[in-house]
Amino acid sequence: MHNLPLAAPSSLSPIPATSDMLRRVIPQGTSPTTSGRIRTAHGRRRTVAALFCAVVILAGTAGAGHADPVDDRRAEAERRSSAADRRAEELRASIEGLSVQLSQAVLDLQATQSRLPAAKAELEEARATLEAAQREAIIVANRLQDATEQRSSLTATIAADRANADELRAAVGAMAREAYRGAPGVSALDVMLDAEDASDFLDNARLVDAALRSQARVLDDLRRVEATNRNSEARLGAVTDRVAELKQEAEAKVAIADEARRVAQAREDEIVRLIADQTARQNTITALKAQAEAEQAEIDAQRAAIERELAAIIAEQRAAREAAEAAARAAAEAAGQKPPPVEAPSGSVSGAVFGNPTSINPMYVTSEYGMRLHPILGYVRLHAGIDLRTGCDTALYAPRDATVVWSQWRNGFGNQVMLDYGTVDGNSLMSSSNHLTRSVVRAGQGVAKGQLIGYSGNTGLSGACHLHFEVYVNGSTVNPRPLLGR
Known part of the structure; x- marks a missing residue:
């Protein structure tokens, strides 16, 4: 057996849970301070956030530069998986x-x-997804922090x-009260008309204007x-709407990261588990x-x-055929006639001499000869x-007119039906159908092409x-595929 070399996977890098990270960076509440101090803190925060985003972008760019090796590893894994799949098909045939x-x-x-x-x-893809989700979660968390501030x-x-508006309204009210506190009919014009002389008039006019x-x-x-x-x-x-949107986005990023981690x-x-299973199954095969x-x-x-x-x-058939041919020649010679020609074995049989031996149409070969x-x-x-695809207990047929040589148990072949088709192109032609659940024919019985001979199985x-179908020309197996008609 060729064992697939394996190495135990490296552990996942210890990365803090994204939900914990967000809890550290998202404020639970911000107490009001003076407007100037908040704006100053806000400006500092925007500067830090901008620098952080720049670092993350650079880190993302660097990560993109390292994406090729990950893709290469994934492609190599897929190639090995495809090779393993091909090996699986070969094993199913073997x-x-x-x-x-x-x-x-x-x-x-x-x-x-496989x-x-x-x-x-x-695993590589999940790790890459986790890292990307955590980077995005940090960016969203900082945006949320910014919007919250x-x-x-x-x-x-x-x-x-x-x-301030309340103070101004109070001042306007005080002015109104002062204006109406004097005697009825007193106005700015009254104040100016009450002046005793021109100097007093100018002073009063300035006061009214002020x-x-x-x-x-x-x-x-x-x-x-x-x-x-x-x-x-x-x-x-x-901003309040934006905070709500960012909180939802942050929660989504956390969910993505948590799922990637899972x-x-x-x-x-x-x-x-697979490595342990492989070792156990290799030990099982060694024991078997x-x-x-x-x-x-x-x-x-x-x-x-x-x-x-x-x-x-075949030897008996050949002896009988040779005896018949000798008798025919002797009779022809005694009658003064030309002896009939003797058919010489060609050594091979060609052409679609057989019909479909299964109930699956068209036939489907699951394992080739070789x-x-x-x-x-x-x-x-x-x-x-x-090997031809069949279901369990599905009908099997004689692929050509034949005589049943035997229908019996043959250990490794299970229930086997051997059919003799006589001489084709001077060659003995036979076939066997194997692993039948049961047969419905007996030795010496003649069967016609398409006649039921038994049912497929797993014996x-x-x-x-x-159905494991074998063909024998002159007693030796040949590839049945070219001889099967469609």
């Missing part, structure tokens, strides 16, 4: 002739070896402006403060090696016995037929229900 126990042990080991490269690639600053500004300017200034200040306050309240609403941990656990040797020896013995029996049958490596014993052996040394 388990013909193994018992169910040995077949399952081989397939289980291959399934583990899964390992994919699991490692998924803006909200606190605006709240404090609005409170200060409201207090009072009016002061009142107008207070009213202008009040209008300006109220307009500023309305603008600040509108900004506060927008997937990465699951893949790491799976890889550890003696059983595999015994099973292979049984198949070889059965095939040798079949070849001897076919050789004896040499292949024994999955446990490690040496090359001949797969002397083709003998077979890993699953299928």
Whole structure:
């Protein structure tokens, strides 16, 4: 067995939980301070945030530069996975002739070896996703911190402006009360007309003008403060909405990071388990090696016995044919006629001489004829037929008019039906259908093409229900594929 070299995966890098990180950077509440101090702190925070974002962007750029090795590792893992899948298909073909126990042990080991490269690639991808999610979570957390401080600053500004507006309204009220505190009919004109001389008139006019300017200034200040306050309240609403959006985004980033961490941990656990499973299954196969040797020896013995029996049958047929040909020549010579020609064996049979022996249409070959490596014993052996897809207990048919040579149990081949098609192109042509659940024919019976001969199964040394179909020309196996019509 060729074992897949493996190394235990490195542990995930200890990265703080994203939710804890966000709790550290997102304020739970900000007490109001003076407007100037908040703006100063806010400015410092924006500067730090800008520097941090620049660092993160540079880090992201560096990470992008290192993405190629990760992609290369993933591509290599996928390549190995594809190779393992091909190996799995080869193994499924090579388990013909193994018992169910040995077949399952081989397939289980291959399934583990096929899964390992994919699991490692998924682990790398989950780690990359986790790192990206944590970087994005930090950026969003800083944006949220920035928006939260803006909200606190605006709240404090609005409170200060409201207090200022209240003071201005009180001043306007005081002016109004002072204006109406005098006798009825007293006004700025009265004050100026009460002047005793020109100098007094000018002084009174200046006082009236100063009072009016002061009142107008207070009213202008009040209008300006109220307009500023309305603008600040509108900004506060927008910032409050932004804070809510950023909180949702931050929670989403935390969820993505947590899921990536969970997937990465699951893949790491799976890889550890797969390595342990691989070792256990390799040990199981090693323990079953003696059983595999015994099973292979049984198949070889059965095939040798079949070849001897076919050789004896062919020898009898040849002797009978030669005797008939000799008698025909003697009779022709006695009658003064030309002897009939003797058909010389061509040594091969060609063309689509057989019909579909299964109930699956069109036929589907799951394993070809030819040499292949024994999955446990490690040496090359001949797969002397083709495997055709069938379901368990589905009908099997005679692929050509024939005589049943035998229908019996043949150990590694299970229930076997051997059919004799006589001489084709001067050659003896026979076929066997193997691993049947049961047959419905008997030795010596003649069958027509398409006639039911039995039902497919998983008897003998077979890993699953299928038809193992062999063809013999002059007693030796040949590739049945070119002889099967579609």
